[in-house]
Amino acid sequence: MEIPYTTEARPDTGLFNAKLGIWLFLASEVMLFGSLFSAYILLRTGAPVWPHGRTQGLSIPLATVNTMVLIASSVTMVLSWASLRLKDFAKYRLYLGLTILAGLCFMVIKGFEYSAKFEHHHFPSTSTFFAVYFTLTGLHGLHVLGGMIINGYFWGPGAKMWKSDPERFTNRIEVAGLYWHFVDLVWIFLFPTLYLL
Amino acid sequence: MSAHDAESIRKETKAYITVFISLAVLTVLTVGVSYFHMPVRLAILVALAIATFKGSLVAAVFMHLRAERRLIYWVLVLTVIFFIFLMAIPSISQWDQRMLR
Numbered sequence: 001m002e003i004p005y006t007t008e009a010r011p012d013t014g015l016f017n018a019k020l021g022i023w024l025f026l027a028s029e030v031m032l033f034g035s036l037f038s039a040y041i042l043l044r045t046g047a048p049v050w051p052h053g054r055t056q057g058l059s060i061p062l063a064t065v066n067t068m069v070l071i072a073s074s075v076t077m078v079l080s081w082a083s084l085r086l087k088d089f090a091k092y093r094l095y096l097g098l099t100i101l102a103g104l105c106f107m108v109i110k111g112f113e114y115s116a117k118f119e120h121h122h123f124p125s126t127s128t129f130f131a132v133y134f135t136l137t138g139l140h141g142l143h144v145l146g147g148m149i150i151n152g153y154f155w156g157p158g159a160k161m162w163k164s165d166p167e168r169f170t171n172r173i174e175v176a177g178l179y180w181h182f183v184d185l186v187w188i189f190l191f192p193t194l195y196l197l
Numbered sequence: 198m199s200a201h202d203a204e205s206i207r208k209e210t211k212a213y214i215t216v217f218i219s220l221a222v223l224t225v226l227t228v229g230v231s232y233f234h235m236p237v238r239l240a241i242l243v244a245l246a247i248a249t250f251k252g253s254l255v256a257a258v259f260m261h262l263r264a265e266r267r268l269i270y271w272v273l274v275l276t277v278i279f280f281i282f283l284m285a286i287p288s289i290s291q292w293d294q295r296m297l298r
Binding site for chain 1: 202203206209210213214216217220221224225227228231237240241244245247248251252255256259260266267268269272273275276279280283284286287290291
């Protein structure tokens with residue numbers, strides 16, 4: 001049986017199914033990150049003193065570069081979708097490839113940050129500050145990794161669908177993009193709250 | 198695809214680049230203001246205001262929420278209500294603590 005409403009809009013929702021699906025999933029993601037964020041507020045306001053990220057050895061220049069990398073990856077992601085809508089498959093591959101590379105760059109920089117923390121014997125068990133830092137950035141990093149795997153699939157084997165069902169494939173990239181932009185959006189809030197305040 | 202569609206996609210592409218530049222500038226601004234030794238409350242307010250503005254740009258343009266179906270807005274309205282409640286829990290707990298004293 002064919003999967004219904006992969007391209008045409010479902011009459012009652014006015015959307016193709018995957019689009020509503022990803023937004024419901026993102027709503028649950030808002031609650032996941034929101035609950036951890038709420039826990040962070042509780043721990044921070046309840047602590048007698050809370051250290052500034054800078055005094056804990058967090059590197060603001062590295063995190064700033066990472067913010068720029070993630071923002072750039074959001075642009076290339078949306079450009080890859082726009083290229084597909086313009087029926088330009090070569091450009092789609094180029095932009096999605098750049099998105100994956102930017103994701104990799106983010107993870108490598110994050111890796112340097114983590115290893116610097118471990119070298120200074122800063123672990124999640126070290127303090128409440130580091131527990132919050134590792135939990136939030138770790139969960140976010142897992143999301144970046146997940147996005148890279150999905151985008152990697154659509155760059156490689158999954159791209160075959162462009163030949164058989166281009167409209168459905170374009171929708172898949174739109175949905176993958178919505179997820180990727182959400183991951184960028186979470187970082188936009190994590191960066192100032194963990195590093196700068 | 199009509200010529201009109203192609204034209205509107207090219208227009209959108211320009212908007213993506215404009216948003217990218219704005220986000221980069223706002224990131225530099227966030228880092229810049231963090232060096233002004235502001236009182237903590239003001240610093241939090243400024244940082245969150247910039248982050249919210251940046252987040253709105255991403256949601257409105259990259260996630261194209263500025264032109265989306267009504268059902269998605271309803272999903273998001275519900276999400277926002279629950280999110281606000283989540284963020285209020287720490288304050289509720291502090292209020293509860295005061296009541297116990």
